[in-house]
Amino acid sequence: MNIVICIKYVPDAQADLTFSESDNTTDRLGVEGLLSELDEYAIEAGLKLVEGAVGPDGAASTVTVLTVGPDRAADAIKKALQMGANAGVHVNDEAIHGSDAVATSLILAQAIKKIGIPDLVLTGMASTDGAMGVVPAMLAERLGLPQVTLASEVTVEGETVTIRRDGDLASETITASLPALVSVTDQINEPRYPSFKGIMAAKKKPVETWSLADLGVDAALVGLGAAWTTVESFAKRPPRVKGQIVTDEGEGGTRLAEFLTAQKFA
Amino acid sequence: MTPVPVGPLELLGIDHLLSDEERAVQQSVRRLVDDSIRPRIAQWYEDGTFPAEMALTFGRLGLLGMHLEGYGCAGMSAVAYGLACLELEAGDTGARSFVSVQGSLAMFAIHRWGSQEQKQQWLPRMAAGELIGCFGLTEPDFGSDPAGMRTRARRDGQDWVLDGTKMWITNGSIADVAVVWAGTDAGIQGFLVPTDNPGFTANKIPGKLSLRASVTSELVLEGVRLPADAVLPGIQSLRGPLSCLDEARFGIVFGALGAARDCLEIALDYSRSREVFNRPIGGYQLTQQKLADMTLELQKGFLLALHLGRLKDAGRLEPRQISLGKLNNAREAMAIARQCRTILGANGITLEYSVLRHANNLESVLTYEGTAEMHTLVIGQALTGLSAFS
Numbered sequence: 191m192n193i194v195i196c197i198k199y200v201p202d203a204q205a206d207l208t209f210s211e212s213d214n215t216t217d218r219l220g221v222e223g224l225l226s227e228l229d230e231y232a233i234e235a236g237l238k239l240v241e242g243a244v245g246p247d248g249a250a251s252t253v254t255v256l257t258v259g260p261d262r263a264a265d266a267i268k269k270a271l272q273m274g275a276n277a278g279v280h281v282n283d284e285a286i287h288g289s290d291a292v293a294t295s296l297i298l299a300q301a302i303k304k305i306g307i308p309d310l311v312l313t314g315m316a317s318t319d320g321a322m323g324v325v326p327a328m329l330a331e332r333l334g335l336p337q338v339t340l341a342s343e344v345t346v347e348g349e350t351v352t353i354r355r356d357g358d359l360a361s362e363t364i365t366a367s368l369p370a371l372v373s374v375t376d377q378i379n380e381p382r383y384p385s386f387k388g389i390m391a392a393k394k395k396p397v398e399t400w401s402l403a404d405l406g407v408d409a410a411l412v413g414l415g416a417a418w419t420t421v422e423s424f425a426k427r428p429p430r431v432k433g434q435i436v437t438d439e440g441e442g443g444t445r446l447a448e449f450l451t452a453q454k455f456a
Numbered sequence: 457m458t459p460v461p462v463g464p465l466e467l468l469g470i471d472h473l474l475s476d477e478e479r480a481v482q483q484s485v486r487r488l489v490d491d492s493i494r495p496r497i498a499q500w501y502e503d504g505t506f507p508a509e510m511a512l513t514f515g516r517l518g519l520l521g522m523h524l525e526g527y528g529c530a531g532m533s534a535v536a537y538g539l540a541c542l543e544l545e546a547g548d549t550g551a552r553s554f555v556s557v558q559g560s561l562a563m564f565a566i567h568r569w570g571s572q573e574q575k576q577q578w579l580p581r582m583a584a585g586e587l588i589g590c591f592g593l594t595e596p597d598f599g600s601d602p603a604g605m606r607t608r609a610r611r612d613g614q615d616w617v618l619d620g621t622k623m624w625i626t627n628g629s630i631a632d633v634a635v636v637w638a639g640t641d642a643g644i645q646g647f648l649v650p651t652d653n654p655g656f657t658a659n660k661i662p663g664k665l666s667l668r669a670s671v672t673s674e675l676v677l678e679g680v681r682l683p684a685d686a687v688l689p690g691i692q693s694l695r696g697p698l699s700c701l702d703e704a705r706f707g708i709v710f711g712a713l714g715a716a717r718d719c720l721e722i723a724l725d726y727s728r729s730r731e732v733f734n735r736p737i738g739g740y741q742l743t744q745q746k747l748a749d750m751t752l753e754l755q756k757g758f759l760l761a762l763h764l765g766r767l768k769d770a771g772r773l774e775p776r777q778i779s780l781g782k783l784n785n786a787r788e789a790m791a792i793a794r795q796c797r798t799i800l801g802a803n804g805i806t807l808e809y810s811v812l813r814h815a816n817n818l819e820s821v822l823t824y825e826g827t828a829e830m831h832t833l834v835i836g837q838a839l840t841g842l843s844a845f846s
């Protein structure tokens with residue numbers, strides 16, 4: 191079984207995040223970045239699927255991780271290789287800066303075609319920085335693959351992938367024929383952390399770097415200029431104010447109810 | 457506006473002195489500590505135990521014998537090993553001691569001085585954590601002066617027969633194999649003793665007030681009969697056990713700082729949130745003096761450890777340089793842990809916070825692997841050319 195996992199390098203959510211003054215895009219220079227935590231679940235799911243699987247022809251499975259991002263996005267690939275992925279592809283081009291989800295899905299789709307359509311494309315449910323969660327659907331559409339999204343469980347049997355999607359009231363079981371695209375939630379597994387052997391082995395794993403030209407993508411279709419939305423302005427969130435402590439002197443419940451009503455929570 | 461506070465090791469930008477690989481090792485060990493040690497350590501400490509199953513958790517990550525080559529070991533650098541020790545000891549000295557004893561004492565002894573067959577037989581399963589090793593050098597009457605040991609191994613036909621008592625042996629009661637050092641007609645030799653061998657008993661030492669989350673035992677050897685191939689063929693002198701101690705000591709140079717860092721992080725956090733006389737205690741100059749001084753020592757200690765690690769990776773580290781590192785970092789870590797304890801006030805004396813647990817643990821760290829006094833004498837001898845040992 192061959193799997194391609196789309197992963198993103200994002201600014202560390204622990205850091206003081208901001209936008210760049212010059213073009214109102216996410217400021218990636220000032221803060222440390224890392225592999226989006228939500229993508230770790232997709233990597234874990236992919237690794238689990240191939241660990242259990244032996245192809246009918248006995249062929250080895252390959253897990254390839256794919257990222258679109260600046261130079262430092264190589265760190266996200268490295269982390270995925272340390273976790274156990276076999277190979278990495280990094281699409282890196284100046285013209286990509288400021289791309290929106292539409293453009294990103296175009297680049298990912300072209301890259302996946304160049305890798306060769308795998309049995310399964312896996313993604314996280316959203317990135318931890320943009321948090322739009324639309325790339326998986328756009329990507330499936332561009333590749334013409336069935337999309338089964340927000341999986342809390344995924345299994346592959348023969349030519350069929352089955353997922354469980356947990357809703358508030360019910361869990362749905364959905365199947366699709368391979369090849370397919372599956373996005374996974376943060377409930378699906380507990381991502382592993384790299385073992386020392388994984389860290390050592392990652393140094394020898396192949397990583398390819400492709401430009402837009404390598405993919406035959408017209409630079410005019412991507413980047414800030416082509417984006418369908420723009421950030422016009424941004425402002426810092428006001429500092430958090432100190433909480434209000436209600437000391438219960440017999441009428442604590444009433445005071446709480448008053449507070450909730452005043453805040454329009456009730 | 458007040459700037460965002462920085463961590464005690466971030467102030468110096470120490471991260472940038474490490475390679476990607478070293479940082480990856482550090483992160484993985486930190487995850488393991490957060491997931492498997494922090495939630496349970498207070499209970500282990502209170503109960504006076506360290507669960508043997510942790511060996512498998514350590515083995516899966518690759519911690520056991522991580523700096524050794526081959527036989528299922530990860531073959532990582534000395535600096536990576538040091539950082540792993542630091543992160544483990546930030547959890548608890550007991551966890552770091554377990555890994556030190558398994559990898560740097562028991563496994564290293566076999567890797568360095570053992571035969572091909574002995575390595576094949578023991579190392580892969582010890583690396584995986586399926587088998588636990590211990591290292592018996594110290595005796596009730598011989599700690600700082602191991603040359604005086606009374607444990608003897610004598611030949612009986614092809615066999616060896618061992619008699620004697622070893623004391624303060626980490627992991628003794630949970631070990632599958634003991635590396636026991638004994639006097640022979642040839643000098644001092646190491647023996648691989650399966651702990652289910654008749655004549656071998658291990659008694660857990662009760663009532664410890666330090667390193668409680670670690671099993672420490674007395675080993676009693678009464679006519680323990682071993683086949684000829686149980687002896688480590690590579691060494692017949694005190695240099696055997698001392699070479700192992702150098703490995704483990706190197707890990708302590710880093711490890712002790714982990715305990716100190718954990719204390720300092722907790723004290724920093726506490727000093728920002730605890731309000732006394734209507735202000736956070738971290739806002740008072742006396743507290744800031746403590747925090748600044750501790751941060752200085754922690755950073756200096758780290759730079760020293762890293763320097764020694766780079767020397768070790770270059771194959772140029774001398775034992776007396778390890779003495780320097782062990783003496784300084786164990787001593788300063790202890791001072792930091794105690795100082796942090798004062799910042800936490802009464803909360804500092806409980807198991808709910810780690811500071812006094814670390815301070816108590818560091819009492820053992822100051823003593824084992826060569827006492828602070830012994831390392832002082834090593835440095836004194838290096839400086840004067842005069843031995844003050846005896």
Ligand SMILES: Cc1cc2nc3c(=O)[nH]c(=O)nc-3n(C[C@H](O)[C@H](O)[C@H](O)COP(=O)(O)OP(=O)(O)OC[C@H]3O[C@@H](n4cnc5c(N)ncnc54)[C@H](O)[C@@H]3O)c2cc1C
Nearest residue numbers: 591592593594599600624625626667820824825827829845
């Ligand atoms: C928790 C724990 C775990 C341990 N694990 C192991 C283990 O796994 N394997 C193992 O073999 N050992 C182990 N040890 C033993 C440890 O290495 C010894 O305790 C240590 O070497 C000191 O020996 P001692 O306790 O006999 O002290 P002693 O040698 O009796 O020393 C007592 C005091 O006298 C001082 N002193 C001694 N000689 C001199 C001198 N010439 N000049 C000045 N001062 C001197 C010492 O520095 C010390 O302060 C462990 C100890 C502890 C506490």
